[in-house]
Amino acid sequence: MKQLIALLVVSAAALNASAQAPQPPEIAARNYILLDVTANKVLAEREADAPQDPASLTKLMTAYLVFDALKQKRLTLDQHMTVSKRAWDERKGDPSLMFIDTTMTPTVDELLRGLIIPSGNDAAVALAEGVGGSVEQFVAMMNRQAQAWGLKNTSFTNVTGLTQPSHKSSARDVAMIAVHIIQDFPEYYPYYSQKEYTYNKIKQHNRNMLLTRDPTVDGMKTGYTDAAGYCLVASAQRDFPNGKRRLISVVMGTASKEARASESQKLLNWGYSAFDALRLFxxxxxxxxxxxxxxxxxxxxxxxxxxxxxxxxxxxxxxxxxxxxxxxxxxxxxxxxxxxxxxxxxxxxxxxxxxxxxxxxxxxxxxxxxxxxxxxxxxxxx
CATH class of the missing domain: 2.60.410.10 (D-Ala-D-Ala carboxypeptidase, C-terminal domain)
Incomplete structure (x- = not known):
């Protein structure tokens, strides 16, 4: 993974230095990055290192630490968790909810689905308390993990992505977190491809529109706040004669739900058509x-x-x-x-x-x- 980290922090300028290098399409996003995960190469980027409000893209790191706790056997998927008043209080703010309350004891598996598919802030708090003991301790874990990966433009102050002055990340850093989930926990990555989830008799759809538009897209996370605009991490894997090839796009600060989906699709299609991934050895x-x-x-x-x-x-x-x-x-x-x-x-x-x-x-x-x-x-x- 050290190799991948090194390549992710390299600008796409070297690639674009060639006169024959394809130019990316116009992307209506404040910040973006397109990464060829298979080749460990940034294909295109704009202001990819600028700290921004990440909105619910934050929950990628929240999920990563839960996956790690499962791997370390500090949790099990069928383990029941309590729901605190703090988790229940999330319904007073943002509408992104799993709809749990203090009378329920959802399993870790149920909470992960609630975190990832409808982007439940209440699920994020319940998981954070279950893993870290408190939200504050879990946030400290998030920041330690970010520092361990060398994410220089990321600072977490909450587990949900709600706007706070010092809660920031960048398109490149978000891409890094997404790649770590895919590569470190392939057994849990399928959560991100689930199109809908029903809990407490409430059916909710995944907000990643590309899951229903592009059969090669199998993740990953949406986000929105007034400060962040509409954001999307989209991951796709397509078959080619020399094997499977995965691309990840991150768009931040688009104008609408439709825009974040269409601009992400534009980046992915361009990356697959404008570049070859060659297997050298x-x-x-x-x-x-x-x-x-x-x-x-x-x-x-x-x-x-x-x-x-x-x-x-x-x-x-x-x-x-x-x-x-x-x-x-x-x-x-x-x-x-x-x-x-x-x-x-x-x-x-x-x-x-x-x-x-x-x-x-x-x-x-x-x-x-x-x-x-x-x-x-x-x-x-x-």
Whole structure:
């Protein structure tokens, strides 16, 4: 995930430096970003690092911490939760509700559905109290997680996304949270594709219109406040000859529910049509074989931790160039998975496309005493 974080904070300017780079369509949003998750590449962005009111996009982080508590077995999906007066009081404000009250004991599974599908503020508070002990402690957990990921433009003061002066995030940071949910908790991601939910005999529809318009969209979260405008994180996965390809768009500050859906759809369609995602190497494939000093083996095979995909303007894939940079001299012992180099992918003009960490595929043990002594002498002469 460190590789993904590094690429997310890189501007799309390097990609657009190429004369052949496709230009994104006009997007009627204050801020946006389009990310190719498969290739770990930002395809387009505008003011993606500007702190904004995130509205209910906040609930992505709320859900992430609940998913983590489930993974750590501090909660179970069938565990019943109490509903505090504080959670019930959410109905006095924003209309985004699951409609729980203090006489109910919904399960964690029910609360997650209420949080994600109708964007229930009451569900957010109930879950926060159940995981953190109090809303305030849970908010502190949210901020610690944001800091651990290096989200420099995010500061949480509540779990719902209601407007407060210091409650901020950015399009890039929101995209980061969304990617973490998809990659860290694939078992829980299907919550975001559910189109409707009925609880307490009240049926509510998911506010993400793209779930019913585009069969390849399988998430993720809407948001609205007067300060934020209409916001949407949309995630789509489409099949291509070289495998599945996932894009995520984040639009913030659009004018209406229809606008956030149509502008997100415009970004996704452009990303899929204007760029190719090329599979350069398989995860098990040796990308380079390099010499090793003082080792029982004289060489080591370097490869990526997983398949290597890159996103390039359509038709430009044949012009890519790759270069391997590695530690030199490379001295044993070497552990499997140890990072010792980088695969750099550029266009023919030298414009950076991707940088992929390279790791040792098989361990290399130390050579015997004589072998180590001989290589030490050779290194000294070198």
């Amino acid at each position: 398989d995860g098990s494939q040796a990308i380079s074989t390099v010499p090793v000093w003082k080792g029982a083996e004289k060489t080591a095979k370097l490869g990526a931790a997983g398949p290597v995909f890159v996103a390039v303007p359509r038709g430009e894939g044949a012009k890519l160039q790759t270069r391997v940079e590695h530690t030199d001299p490379l001295v044993a012992p070497l552990a499997k998975g140890q990072r010792v180099g980088t695969l750099k992918v550029t266009t023919a003009a030298g414009v950076p496309v991707a940088e992929v960490p390279l790791v040792v595929q098989e361990p290399v043990e130390l050579a015997g005493l004589l072998g180590r002594a001989w290589d030490a002498l050779r290194l000294w002469i070198k």
